[in-house]
Amino acid sequence: MPRLFADPLDASARLGACACGQDHAGLACDAPPPADGTGAHGEAAEQAVFRAVFPDDATRRGLLTRFGAAAVAGALASVFPLGAAREAMAQATGTPEKKDLKIGFIPITCATPIIMAHPMGFYQRHGLNVEVIRTAGWAVIRDKSIAREYDAAHMLSPMPLAMSLGVGVAAPIPWAVAAIENTNGQAITLANRHKDRRDPKDWKGFRFAVPFDFSMHNYLLRHYLAEHGIDPDKDVQIRSVPPPEMVANLRADNIDGFLGPDPFNQRAVFDGVGFIHVLTKELWDGHPCCAFAVPRSMISETPNTFGALLRAIVEATAHAAKPENRKEVATAISAQNYLNQPETVVAQVLTGTFADGLGAVQRVPNRIGFDPFPWQSMAIWILTQMRRWGQVKTELDYAQVAAQVFLALDAGRAMREMGLAVPASATRGETIMGRSFDPANPAGWADRAIRGA
Incomplete structure (x- = not known):
């Protein structure tokens, strides 16, 4: 390659x-x-x-x-x-070369560190004046980032991989995952009329929404369906819908369900139009979702700015990770100019104590997690799914691409500066729907038949 x-x-x-x-x-x-x-x-x-x-x-x-x-x-x-x-x-730890920055975000709880760093002063603490800009959808985030209208962005973790490979864009554009924004924090939510159709084998003909083609949501949904014998390209419809529009589409009967980010799974329950079928942490505990993404040129053009921004994000992520801070964070990010959601809904997501729409109150403290380290093994699995589902047509050197896009060394350096523990390696084994994933042997996951093997 x-x-x-x-x-x-x-x-x-x-x-x-x-x-x-x-x-x-x-x-x-x-x-x-x-x-x-x-x-x-x-x-x-x-x-x-x-x-x-x-x-x-x-x-x-x-x-x-x-x-x-x-x-x-x-x-x-x-x-x-x-x-x-x-x-x-x-030694790029001096005064930021560029202090006034714009960061685009989608109003979902996955963006918590990027959002909360604004009202809670983490950017200012590192000498930056950051404007966080609520954006309509992922394609808009991507296009504004490419046009450099945004200095950095909240992106789905597969997006910088796709952009760097030239997939879904006119030409390869070197972007990088400087830090992971959140782990877990997603769910499959179904319309209330399907409460008696919980077996995925019965879902032929269903219409599902995911946030974007290049998303963990798309890959996890496809994998989940395939493991239950459903061909995601033939037996169901999967369409891209911006997260803020998912609940409305469920209410209008335009879709049967969605695999999407919070708070919209919880909002569907809150509004009485859907129920949480399964949290994605039950499919892959600790999986990545969103990322703090930067153009690779930022590292060489404005290294002090890059360093300050990464430290601010890592510090905010560490703050959000502590259970005792979750209610305070929920208050900070629920406001109209951020998530614009009822604080009760956001708090249920962040604290992990929530109504599931099936008559029970669940207590899942790690429903959403915050760990900034961009494991390159995560990137390798994502790349296998891009290959499996035809988004990437050619053979890949999975480890090389993962190392180029997921900046484990930079994140590790920033984490050490914050006094956080840093993994001894950039890769680890994963367990996904009960199956072991070895990042050193990814080819089998890219070549698997629809029903799995």
């Missing part, structure tokens, strides 16, 4: 290295960054210099093809103080 990015000097080419500069997977390593500035920021300095010296894309490609990345880097180093540039980039 060709590399995602044209420049082999891109920082992502060596994301497998530890932040200490050693070639190992020790993301939890406590060693300070090396003095020579190697690591993600140092490599970003190399690519910035390379683009500055050779601004023409064709010239850069020609040089790399003819001489190779190592030779070109050596030549640049002989005439330009790359060591100093790397060190400056690695």
Whole structure:
């Protein structure tokens, strides 16, 4: 498979290295960054210099093809103080180059850290003046991000993968997952008329909504249906519907159900039009949903801004993760200019004590979780589903793409600065609907038959 990015000097080419500069997977390593500035920021300095010296894309490609990345880097180093540039980039903890920022978000609880960081002062604490902008849908988020109307964005975690691969867009656009916004926090909600049709094998002919084609919701729903013998492309209809419109479509009988984000699962119960069939944490406990996404160019163009923004998001995420803070957070994000939802609905989601629409009150403290670490194994599973369902037509180097897009080293560095525990590796095994997923052996998940194997 060709590399995602044209420049082999891109920082992502060596994301497998530890932040200490050693070639190992020790993301939890406590060693300070090396003095020579190697690591993600140092490599970003190399690519910035390379683009500055050779601004023409064709010239850069020609040089790399003819001489190779190592030779070109050596030549640049002989005439330009790359060591100093790397060190400056690695020490990118100074005053943000750009303080006034715009971040787009969709009004769902998955965006909690991005939203709450505004009224609760986390952005200001890190020297930033951030405007969070409520946006109508995921396609709008993507398009405004590509146009750089947004400096960063709340995105579904598969979106930066798709954008970087050039899937669903005109050409590959390097975006990255700097942090995971939330884990779990989704559900399959059905219309009340289907209370006696809880077996998915009986769902042929159903019309489902998901937020976007490139979403965990789409992939989890497809996987859930397939595991029950339902072909998601032939036996049911799956359409993209913006989350704020899901409950209205359920009420109007335009859909039979949706796999969507909260608070809209709970809002369907609150409004008396639907019930929660299953929480997605029961399908894959700890699965990712949304992400804090940035253009990869931000790392090299405004490294201080990137660092401050990531620290603000990580700090807000850590605050939201604590159960004792959930009611306060619910109050902060329920307001009209954020989620615009009844605080009772949002609190039920965040605290995990909720009515399920079937006459019971459930107590599931981790109904939604907040862990900023972008596990690359999550990205690998997402890529297998893109391949399985025909969104990606060619073979992939799953690990390489995951490392380029899910910025585990950067997130780990920010987490350490906040005093948070950092995993020792960027990958882990997962259990999805009772089956083990090994990120080192993903091909079987991409090639599985509809009924599973």
